Amino acid sequence: MLLLDSNLIAWSVSPKRERTSSRRWEHKILRLRRRDAAHQPVFFSVQILRKIAVVAVSWVASAWLLVATATAHDGIVPELPEASSPIMLKAASDPLTGKSEFRYQGNNTPPLIRVQPGSVLNVEYKNELAAQSKEDCFGHPCMQMTNLHFHGLHVSPNAPQDDVLDMMASPGETLHYAVQIPTQQPPGLYWYHTHSHGESYMQDLDGMSGAIVVEGIERYAPEVRNMRERILVLRNLVLPADAAERRSVMESVAMQTTQCGAATEKPEAAFTVNGTLRPKIDIAPGESQFWRIVNASPDLYADLELDSGSFEVVALDGMPLAYHDPSIRKRSMSHVLLPPAGRVEAIVTGPPADSHAALRTRCFDTGPDGDSNPAMVLADIVSAQAPNIQPRPALGGSPVYATFSPVILKRVETSEPQFVVTFTEDKQGFYINGQKFEMNSGPMLTVDVGSLQHWRVTNSTKEVHPFHIHQVHFLVYSVDGKSVNDPEWVDTVNVPYGGSVDLIMDFTDPIIRGMSLFHCHLLKHEDKGMMMAVEVVQ
Secondary structure, X not given: OEEOOHHHEEEOOXXXXXXXXXXXXXXXXXXXXXXXXXXXOOOOOHXXXXXXXXXXXXXXXXXXXXXXXXXXXXOEOOOOOEEOOOEEEEEEEOOOXXXXXXXXXXXXXXXXXXXXXXXXXXXXXXXXXXXXXXXXXXXXXXXXXXXXXXEOOOOOOOOOOOOOOOOOEOOOOEEEEEEEOOOOOOOEEEEEEOOOOOOHHHHHHOOOEEEEEEOOHHHOOHHHHHXXXXXXXXXXXXXXXXXXXXXXXXXXXXXXXXXXXOOOOOOOEEEEEOOEOOOEEEEOOOOXXXXXXXXXXXXXXXXXXXXXXXXXXXXXXXXXXXXXXXXXXXXXXXXXXXXXOOEEEEEEEOOOOOOOEEEEEOOOOOOOOXXXXXOEEEEEEEEOOXXXXXXXXXXXXXXXXXXXXXXXXXXXXXOOOOEEEEEEEEOOXXXXXXXXXXXXXXOOEXXXXXXXXXXXXXXXXXXXXXXXXXXXXXXXXXXXXXXXXXXXXXXXXXXXXXXXXXXXXXXXXXXXXXXXXXXXXXXXXXXXXXXXXXXXXX
């Protein structure tokens, strides 16, 4: 462990930091309310009931698929509704499908939230989910508990901020969030999603997630201020059970039908972009656009690729490349791997008018025990007239840089790991260091605020696992014992099956004191136990 004082970190702007006290670990006993209702008996024959059920299920499934595919080849990718603090957000159940969803101002499309560094994000989050769930959470009806996680933000893990342990709402209850965005928060793309242990996978699969933009990226990449901005949220569309409908969806996205990697299972889902299957993205030939993409899937990797060129990457996981190294403004990448929860912000140039181009995801090998992750087209890129773009308002002030001395980073890299995370699994569940997370579990370890630590994450399974930790970013400098050519600061990283990654964890900000979680971001794995807590103390 390396403890740092303020003179070892070079800040170009002296930030004001909120000081929070450590929170005593408590297990909040969640109480479910039983609601009785009187019903008058209505009698039908078994044959009639069966016919009604079959017709209803078929109609609901077809209607749900129609919503996602209605504009698949005819429409431009839809813009997202936008919200700013204060925000009133609801969790609700779709009356037809029974699926859970966010509702904002009467719309079930999750809003893009925009915040300023140094501001407070106030969210009133009301749980209006049906008391009795129609969905299955690992062998039993979902409990309909819900809360919010502000993924990637360097904010307090204590209530009323990014607390996913004690802040939990049953149906009919409301949570009040007041998230203090630090003045030195790296400007970029983040996201919010539910984080109710045991129900995270199902709620995220249903689409309970949305993008967050912390303003000010033009401080680090001034050219993007004059470009059209695209916010693209990738989510799952579960492939239909009906063979003909399934084939239709797979063909519509040109999904790879041969085996992808070592996984032998058949594909289970296709990607949507802003809720639409294979939309069109319009761009003028030679025009530069600023694309900000979040992989909000609970289990699919997106290995992004452009037919028409490369990505000029400005930021990864909300972190501008220049934030820790002002000499690096952007980096050209032929493809970008986004594990579930990963984000990329990049400049994209329009192809020639007579070309056919697409944004696609490549086949990704998830391992012999992994889920199929085939190649497919995410969106078609079509020619358009050059738009008249009004420059976005520039955020005042100078960029903030947080640079660590190369000597200090090298000292941490070459030290023995302060902590080793080992992912394992069996038929009974998923584990970190042989333990399965429970809501009454205590912290697996304690770390000192103000420290940089060398962590190693090892994967002893036959499938990949994306590692994520709340509240902080980390530097990925080694994969499978080999140095990374271009180390980057991220908050989610893929851990190869049978392999390892070495990280420099940044616990230097006192605002993060309290109880945080680290886990696999394949949300089925997290729900089944592959998660643990770390307490950051003074």
